[in-house]
Amino acid sequence: MADISFDGRVFRIVKSRGENAMLSEGSLFYFRQDGSRVVADYFGGEVARGHLEGEFEDGKLKHVYIQYNRLGKRFSGKAAVEIKEKENGRLELIDDWEWDSGGKGSSVMEEVSAK
Numbered sequence: 001m002a003d004i005s006f007d008g009r010v011f012r013i014v015k016s017r018g019e020n021a022m023l024s025e026g027s028l029f030y031f032r033q034d035g036s037r038v039v040a041d042y043f044g045g046e047v048a049r050g051h052l053e054g055e056f057e058d059g060k061l062k063h064v065y066i067q068y069n070r071l072g073k074r075f076s077g078k079a080a081v082e083i084k085e086k087e088n089g090r091l092e093l094i095d096d097w098e099w100d101s102g103g104k105g106s107s108v109m110e111e112v113s114a115k
Helices: none
Strands: 010-018 028-034 037-044 047-057 060-069 074-085 091-099 104-111
Antiparallel strands (some): 047 060
C-alpha cells in the first residue's frame, strides 16, 4: 500500500466490541496529519469528546487516546490500527485498543468519504 495521508479524512465506527467499549456504531473521527504525526478528534456513543495522537510504526498507526464520557469522567488508553484499502479507494481501520485501567477490545472504522 502506498503512503497514505490521514489529513482531512473522516471515519465512522461500524463495529465496536470489548470490555467497557464506549463508542457505538456511527461514532465519528475527524483526522489530521502533519508529517508522521496523526491526530483525531472524535465523539459518539457514551463519548462526549475524545482525542488521539500517534505515529506510524511497523505499518500500523500506533496511538494514545483520552476521552470523556457524557458525565465528564476521563478515560485513556493506547491502540494499534491496521489500515486496509478497500476496492472503492476508501480506507478501513481495525483499531485494537486497550484501556490504561485494564480491559481491551477492537473497533472497525470505515472512511465516510474518500480523499
